[in-house]
Amino acid sequence: MRKARRTAEMQQEPGNPMPYPQFGYPQPNVNTHSDPSMYMAGPQAGIYNPAAQAPLSPNYYPQQGMPFMPVGGGNEQNNFSMPTQFLQNPVMANMAMQYGHSLMGQGKEALDRELNKYVSTSRIKYYFSVDTAYVAKKLALLVFPFTHRDWSVKYNPDEPVQPRYELNAPDLYIPAMAFVTYLLIGGVSLGIQERFSPEGLGIQASTALIWALLEVLVIWVTLYLMNIQTKLTSFDILAFSSYKYVGMIVAVIASFIMPSAYHLALIYVSAATMFFLIRSLKVQILPESSRDAYGENNASFSGEGSKRRTYLLLFMGGLQPLMMWWLTRQLARP
Known part of the structure; x- marks a missing residue:
């Protein structure tokens, strides 16, 4: 009975939500952690998220361990470095050179063909x-x-x-x-x-x-x-x-x-x-x-x-x- 009365009193107190029965400890005071991002969303709304205290790594997402993709300037930097990475690949660079030589050869043949119509080289x-x-x-x-x-x-x-x-x-x-x-x-x-x-x-x-x-x-x-x-x-x-x-x-x-x-x-x-x-x-x-x-x-x-x-x-x-x-x-x- 005392425990039920104490739970009812805690529900009536402002800023002190009811503890969640699964964890067995009361929700910390909102005044102590006023940042809304410290609390979970969805069905677990209002529950304190301990992982939110740790600073986010600049390279990984805390929850999934995936590479961190910065918003804004980071995308432009990554896209700008893609041609350099492409040219550093020996296979791709060789293919690009062969394609360029092929285009030059076709252009030279077309030019010689047009010149031979009027003047024999x-x-x-x-x-x-x-x-x-x-x-x-x-x-x-x-x-x-x-x-x-x-x-x-x-x-x-x-x-x-x-x-x-x-x-x-x-x-x-x-x-x-x-x-x-x-x-x-x-x-x-x-x-x-x-x-x-x-x-x-x-x-x-x-x-x-x-x-x-x-x-x-x-x-x-x-x-x-x-x-x-x-x-x-x-x-x-x-x-x-x-x-x-x-x-x-x-x-x-x-x-x-x-x-x-x-x-x-x-x-x-x-x-x-x-x-x-x-x-x-x-x-x-x-x-x-x-x-x-x-x-x-x-x-x-x-x-x-x-x-x-x-x-x-x-x-x-x-x-x-x-x-x-x-x-x-x-x-x-x-």
């Missing part, structure tokens, strides 16, 4: 197949062509002979390097005359490039209008017509030594370039004995066809001195 490589010995001999031939005797071009039925094996074959390496050197020498000459400016050098480069392309276009249209069939390609015409930049460099450099030497040097290199061009193209445009440059019979070389070819050859040769003077007249020292 193997054909361009042929014109740049040169070596040091060929470049030295070809430069000497361009400056001193009068002593050269054999102007024939070797021919291979399977593929054209590369320039490094044939001195008389056209190439694009020397014209390209000569064009760049011409621009640099022109800039130096303008600097000596205190007339240099970046805009002027850009105008010089664009002007020379436009005239070079225009010259090739004029020769190609002339071949078409005169109905002349040759084995010359547009790259052959570009190569032969661009060898004049070597003589132009010589003329401009001669003006550095003596201004009056410019005209003498220009006359000589113009004659040398014209002689070289006529002799080189004669075996391809105007073959002798009614046979073309590769030993094939062609009856169209006689009569009126031969005259047209002679006129074309003289036109291409006579155009070189005029172009050389036009492109160097403002660069040489007065």
